[in-house]
Amino acid sequence: MTTDITLDGTTLTCEQVRVVARGRARVALGSTAAAQAAWEAASRLQGPVYGRTTGVGANKDVALPEQGLGLLRSHAGGAGPLVDDERARAMLVVRLNQLLRGGSGADPGLLPALADTINGGFTPPVRLYGAIGTGDLTALATAALCLAGEIPWRRAPWSPPEEPSFPVSGSDALPFISANAMTLGDAALACAQLRPLLDASIGVAAQSWRAVDASGExxxxxxxxxxxxxxxxxxxxxxxxxxxxxxxxxxxxxPYGYRALPQVHGAAFDALDTAEHAVTTDMNSAAENPLIAGGRAWHNGNFHTAPVALALDGLRAALVQTASLSTARLATLMEPAYTGLVPFLAERPGASGALILEYVAYDALATLRHLAAPVTLGGAVLSRSVEDHAGFGTQAARACLAAREPYEIVLACELVAAVRARRQRGIAIEPPLDVLDGRLEDRSLEADIEAARAALPSLAADQPKPSR
Structure with missing residues (x-):
């Protein structure tokens, strides 16, 4: 790790989350004044305060002198496989930034402990299932119990021997876990990963454009x-x-794969901008319940993920549209009427050539369509009907993360075919695409597809390419 990214509660970006989550940067704390002020205000509150002097959910009317750590222990029970370290670290980055924004009333002593956790390569053992877009309760409760020393951290190979810790109190329990940091971390990673792929999709299309002499009109x-x-x-x-x-x-x-490309791909970029705006807004907000502000506790529903979930649903649908155009262009590359070459870009008539690319691409496209099913059509009634709605932003973010692989594969299949067609037409192939295998005989194209996937980042750069 060579750089520091300063967290201040207001300026965190999706790309910064990705960089820190991958261990390529450290975090530094900006001003902790807002968190300090909220904590001091919370300590002076009188009367019932949800989750501090009461139970939670349907137990909101049950008076408690203090929640104690029982709230964390009861809410740390997720299920399924452990999420990878990158996603768990993204969650910690987002929650640390939110706490710096102020409004939670959590002990500001948590802040340097969380920064040490991130910079030391420690992550909580978070299970995949346990949230529906109304707070990542199981994931954040697990992280809080790691800080309290009740659950061991997972550590990176470079982690220091001493584990980070902080004496989490009962009054910190709900203020720490009442957030969507895991959902937003996933969403930030997805946005940061999908933007260069969308950029690359234009570079891939340009290769096909040249291969079939599509009109620039x-x-x-x-x-x-x-x-x-x-x-x-x-x-x-x-x-x-x-x-x-x-x-x-x-x-x-x-065909539309060329003629309507600006409209379809442009809509996808607009959808990505909308999604990134929604995610960035929430990562830099004090979406706390209750919100400690102005010397009082404000009970609210700011934790609801409707804006993020709706934006991510739109993004996945837009990705499907662009991938569908990619398969349409792939079809033209197989067709002599557009290329003037042997069908399927084969070495000779009757050979299969690159035919299998269409099957692979449509398999990946079908997976992408499945992932694009809108989560915002769902509903939930929980906690004795007190919590009677859910945003399912959690599932929308997971689906966006999962969309990366099939989208890459669709683009890679088009790229393999486009480069193959250009070679057969005698058009020079520029680096780094010139490393793609130029053999035309019938053979497995697995290595070609993987090489094309690896080359996609190079096509995200906005550089003109000579035609011949």
């Missing part, structure tokens, strides 16, 4: 000026730069 400025969606204009501008000099096509109009 749908990209021209008058077309974009007539329909002013920002994502569409951004995609068309980038493709024009990648295709300099502009292609001349023998066809009056190309």
């Amino acid at each position: 749908p990209l021209e400025q008058p077309v974009q000026d007539a329909r002013r969606h920002p994502g569409q204009a951004r995609v068309a501008t980038r493709l024009r730069r990648l295709l300099v000099p502009g292609p001349s096509s023998p066809r009056l109009q190309d």
